[in-house]
Amino acid sequence: MKEQIPPKYIQLKQEIMSWIAAREYKPHDRLPSENEIAAQFEMSRQTVRQALGDLEQEGRLYRVQGKGTFVSGHAPLPERSGDGAGGMTVGLITTHISDYIFPAIVRGVESTLRQQGAKLLLASTDNEKAKERESLASMLREPLTGLIIEPTKSAEGDTNFDLFLTLDAQQIPYVMLNERYSDVDAPVLRIDDELGGYLAAQHLLELGHTQIAGFFKTDDFQGVHRMRGFLRALREHRMAVQPDNLVRYTTEEKYTRPQSMLADMLDREHAQRPTAVICYNDELAVLMLDVIRRSGLQVPEHLSIVGFDDSSLATATEVKLTTLTHPKSEMGADAVDMLMKLAQRQPGERIMPDKIYAPSLVVRESTQPPRQPMQL
Incomplete structure (x- = not known):
């Protein structure tokens, strides 16, 4: 499923708000005419009128009959200051807020800010570029001392580069969390993901596994780097991964494609099946356990599995996952x-x-040397 693109009038609203946030148009400045905006963005006048009308209802703009549309002057953007803790406001934009490892990261940020008497503004992109744009534009309207951002689908490029220029x-x-867009010059706090992928594969190779499958989400750089580490370990052992x-x-495929592909692998002849699996993260590893059960196999007796992030999910199932650590709260602080x-x-x-954290391998119950597969 492709990323949903917002309607044109919403895109235009976001663009106009970025003008205001960047102070290209200050309070009481007149905007270009409807015809000029329509020509600039190749939109119909009706689309332009709808966007301007919405912004007028929200109090962002006002109209003067016969003169045009102007930026509202009753709520100018406040001055920003980073001096002293009192009155500081920090924004945090993450791909998610309420699930997986993200609550721990948020707690680390929030507790540290609370000690300094600062406020936290939270926003989530749901890993969608359009929502990242909305979040950035919204944060730019606040009196921010600074902003902490986890990029959305970092490997797919920065479609909101203009708003980073505005910052x-x-x-x-x-600063950026977990990864950084390649065209943005900001410090990043991240895991050495390539090392993590390498350690996961090295662990399985040392146990004697030669048929190892890897599942990596590659619309973000974390997954790309974890995959590179996985492949590097195999190359060092003079082993080629089967395509x-x-x-x-x-x-968009995380709840469908990996599970379907693993089911197909486990349906092969015994000699062709993988004996171990490396997953992009613990969340995927837990989903894979259901696929393995449905295939009549057991972990780790017939298939070893490694996750990543050492999340609460790693110990929440009947099989405790071997995984790689992630600092979470420490990273937030x-x-x-x-x-x-x-x-x-x-x-x-x-x-x-940058601050780079070295992951450690946590060995639990989900990995062991390979055995003969169960005859079905």
Whole structure:
């Protein structure tokens, strides 16, 4: 399923709000005419009129008969300051807020800000580019001291680059979590994902597995790097992964494609089946356990499985997962510390270095040396 694109009038609203957020049009400035906007964006006048009408109802714009449409002046953008903790406001934009490892990251950010008497503004993109744009535009209307951002589908490029330029123009410091867009110059706090993929594969190879399948979500760089580490370990052991044993998928496919592909693998002749599986994260590994059960196989007796992130899911099932660590709360707290240092940085100072966390392998019940597969 492709990412849903918002209607044209919504896209135009977001664009106009980015003009205002970037102070291209200040309070009481007149916007271009409906005809000029329609020509610029190749939209109908009706689409333009709908976007302007919505913004007028929201109090962002006002019209003067015979003169045009103007930026509202009753709620100007406040000045921003990073001096002192009192009154500070930090924004946090993540792909998700309420599930998987994200609540722990949010807690790390929130508890550290609370100690400094600062406020937290939360937004979630649901891993959709359009929602990331809405979140960025919304944050730009706030008196932010700084912003912590987890990029949305980082491997697919930065479609909201203009809003990151706006952050730079307004001198709002920001740091990135888990990954960074390749065209954005901001410090990032992230796991050494390639090392994690390497350690997962190395563990299985040392146990004696030679038929190892990998499942990686590759619309973000985390998955790309984890896959690279997996492949590097195999190359060092002079082993080639079978093309059918490497599955790449997107966010929209995460509840369908990996499970379907694993079911097909387990339906092969015994000698052709993988004896071990490496998953993009613990969430996928838990979903894969159901596929393995339905195939009449057991973990780890007939199939070893490794997750990633050492989430609560890793120990919530009857089979405790072997997995790689993720700092979660520590990363959230460190992000606040990095952001505060960035806000106090003087012009001309060196760019702040990234913070890279080395993952550790946590060996539990889901991996063991390969055995003969069960005869069905």
